Amino acid sequence: MGVKHATVYAFSIDNFRRDPHEVQALMDMVIANIDQLLKGDRLFMKLDVRIIFWGNLELLTDPVRVAAKKVMDMTVHNKGPVLSVCVAYxxxxxxxxxxxxxxxxxxxxxxxxxxxxxxxxxxxxxxx
Structure with missing residues (x-):
């Protein structure tokens, strides 16, 4: 389709105002989706997709921040489409x-x- 850049909004900083249990559930959902990316068939690697997380990543839990960094490091040299994920943004x-x-x-x-x-x-x- 020729799409070179796509941006998704996964978690606004405003979401940190939610009930702490809700925030934790959302963080768990983010980490589960990142884990799915890392463990799956890695279609994003086959398609040469670069994944970038935008936002104040210091506000994320350690597991989410580490997983996001791992995905960004893994795809940093990919030259295909760019998927930007806004999290803590x-x-x-x-x-x-x-x-x-x-x-x-x-x-x-x-x-x-x-x-x-x-x-x-x-x-x-x-x-x-």
Whole structure:
């Protein structure tokens, strides 16, 4: 079909406001789906799909973060379509993160330009 990029939203940061049991159930679901990817016939490898997780991954449980990193590392050199999975993600958190990182980089220089923000977005150059 010629699709080069697809993005799915798996878990918003706002979901952390849910009941802790619900959050844990959602984390368990995320890890189960990642495990399914890793244990299955690895169709994503046959199709040369690159998988990227976008978001504040530090907010995830250790098993989910480790599994996400494993999938990203496994597919980092794939040249086919890109599947982006937004997890622990909101656009406002991404913008805030980019601004904070830009300010940390430029302590002496208070002026921030668009390239500073672009470089520090979760989505920066991961599709390049």
């Amino acid at each position: 909101t656009s406002t958190d991404e913008i805030t993160h980019a601004i904070e990182a830009s300010v940390r980089e430029r302590r002496e220089k208070v002026q921030i330009d668009v390239s500073d923000l672009e470089r520090n977005l979760f989505t920066a150059c991961r599709l390049c």
